[in-house]
Amino acid sequence: MNYNFDIVIAQELGVNAAIVxxxxxxxxxxxxxxxxxxxxxxxxxxxxxxxxxxxFPFWTERQIRKTLEDLVEKSIIIKGNYNQVKYDRTxxxxxxxxxxxxxxxxxxxxxxxxxxxxx
Numbered sequence: 001m002n003y004n005f006d007i008v009i010a011q012e013l014g015v016n017a018a019i020v021x022x023x024x025x026x027x028x029x030x031x032x033x034x035x036x037x038x039x040x041x042x043x044x045x046x047x048x049x050x051x052x053x054x055x056f057p058f059w060t061e062r063q064i065r066k067t068l069e070d071l072v073e074k075s076i077i078i079k080g081n082y083n084q085v086k087y088d089r090t091x092x093x094x095x096x097x098x099x100x101x102x103x104x105x106x107x108x109x110x111x112x113x114x115x116x117x118x119x
């Protein structure tokens with residue numbers, strides 16, 4: 001499996017955060033395209049810790065949890081629980097309004113940088 005990330009986000013938030021953000025973006029955009037997992041005026045994605053670990057086998061559960069918690073603390077993402085079964089503690093994640101603006105600014109910076117290298 002290949003892992004991608006935005007270098008501007010990696011410079012600002014770290015490589016681990018950039019990798020997780022890229023993964024969240026993919027799944028949230030896919031859910032939006034399919035009209036799935038829309039709650040509280042935004043699209044969400046979710047994973048159990050076991051699933052996160054399978055996606056990122058090079059990280060420990062602690063590293064994954066820490067990366068997600070850091071993104072929540074920095075208000076890049078928000079977490080929720082929209083599980084149908086009350087005892088299911090699987091966390092759901094979406095981008096905060098601030099997080100969306102940060103991602104937008106980073107995309108503009110990358111576009112600006114790529115224009116510098118055009119002949």
